[in-house]
Amino acid sequence: MxxxxxxxxxxxxxxxxxxxxxxxxxxxxxxxxxxxxxxxxxxxxxxxxxxxxxxxxxxxxxxxxxxxxxxxxxxxxxxxxxxxxxxxxxxxxxxxxxxxxxxxxxxxxxxxxxxxxxxxxxxxxxxxxxxxxxxxxxxxxxxxxxxxxxxxxxxxxxxxxVDTSVFVPLEKSEARKELGIPSEQKMVLYVGNMIEAKGILELLEASAILQKEDPNITLYLIGSDKDKGFMEKFQEKTASTAVPVVHQLPMQQREVAKWIAAADLFVLPSHHEGFGLVALEAMAIGTPVVGTDVGGLSYLLADNTGILVEPRNAAALAKGMRQALTEVDEDRKLKMEAAVSMHxxxxxxxxxxxxxxxxxxx
The missing domain is CATH 3.40.50.2000 (Glycogen Phosphorylase B;)
Structure with a gap:
């Protein structure tokens, strides 16, 4: 050819x-x-x-x-x-x-x-x-x-x-030790652009709801902060909540994979999403995913492969996050593996x- x-x-x-x-x-x-x-x-x-x-x-x-x-x-x-x-x-x-x-x-x-x-x-x-x-x-x-x-x-x-040579299962304890994250912390992770359309404000509000129930909740975000207007709004919201928030700029994929492995939960609360590749990458590592019922996520996370929630709804997002943090679902693990294999x-x-x-x- x-x-x-x-x-x-x-x-x-x-x-x-x-x-x-x-x-x-x-x-x-x-x-x-x-x-x-x-x-x-x-x-x-x-x-x-x-x-x-x-x-x-x-x-x-x-x-x-x-x-x-x-x-x-x-x-x-x-x-x-x-x-x-x-x-x-x-x-x-x-x-x-x-x-x-x-x-x-x-x-x-x-x-x-x-x-x-x-x-x-x-x-x-x-x-x-x-x-x-x-x-x-x-x-x-x-x-x-x-x-x-x-x-x-x-x-x-x-x-x-999904590159399964990069996004591979890794023991949470090993990832946390390498990254310096305390074992008792309930780590909620988002990876993507820091823009309003990604539902980050709802994620912050949902994390605040959960933090009242469990003070160990900590929100980690990895993504570009080039939207200065949104970042100002985000920082104002962050200052008004008790949720510990750690924001890091984009990094190489192998580093991102470590952070996903360290997380208790991966959240993609987008207002719209063509596919949601990063959610698939989280599945490849074995981290449970909560995402909004929009675009490609509606299909990727369907049938208990992940937990789907209503978009732009912090209360619904908090409920889905709580479910993922408290339940162990073996059926979901198998479906995550099947989705990764398909892609x-x-x-x-x-x-x-x-x-x-x-x-x-x-």
Missing amino acids: KKVTVLSNMYPSIEHPTYGIFVKNQVELLKSKGIDVDVVAIQDPAKGKVANVKKYAKWFMKSLFHLMKNKRKIALTHAHYAFPTGFISMMGKKLFNLPYIVTVHGGDIDKMASKNARIAAMTKKILLAADAVIVVGERLKKDVIERFNVPEENVQVMSMG SYDVIAKRLLALYEGIGNK
Whole structure:
């Protein structure tokens, strides 16, 4: 098979090692299976109108030049996010007859395509022109088919997969000893961006409810604090509660895995979520998960694989967290293992390679 060019508006760098790490992980997975992959991506998470215009214009031109220069060597392009990334792939197909796949991650449908009618219309064009559309969760499949009229036979549900060489079961006592966490502490962990849409304020309130019942409750958060407005609001809320809160900036995945292993409970209280890969990573380690009944989490945590609660409801979240902290459910452990197996890198690689072969060899 000829080259695959991966296009993404998020990709890690030395300065920003977790920015779009899921895309890099899949690229490395493809390379490990013998696929020749080129990546043209944005590695700078800087925001602001001027910064965005500059970096997106530079990336757009660099991408088109790469496709023009390598058009005879490229079997297909794989765009992560429908818009804006998929637009480059669509142009590559129109100008150079390069087939393309788009992976829809959630924000491109839930937020970007909802900004205005123009972006929604462009998103529809990109999805309809794609040779295949991958969605990372069942809810996104429904959205892509119903909102954008993409034929069901052209849509595949395929998560980014969980790296079970990194996210592996580890004894809680060992992880806590290494991280310096007291054994008696009830450790509640969240990993993700520090933004309001992730339900962090509800998590803080729910933790405060539980802390009145058990003074050992401590809330740990690992995530970017780039939303200064939200961080000010969060710090004000934190100051008004008795819950001990420990916030750390993003770290390498192997370090994150240790923190998940040390936790009594992993919580993902999002207002919307395309899939919830970090919840799957927590399952791979064996830490119970409480998540909101939204998007991909509704499917990932269904049937007692995790504990689902109503979004934007601190009391409901506290109830689910209490349940996870006090009960031992062997059936749930087995279902967590089954979910991890279904989304393992080996399974995802086989499916993705089959899709590439089918499209790249047409």
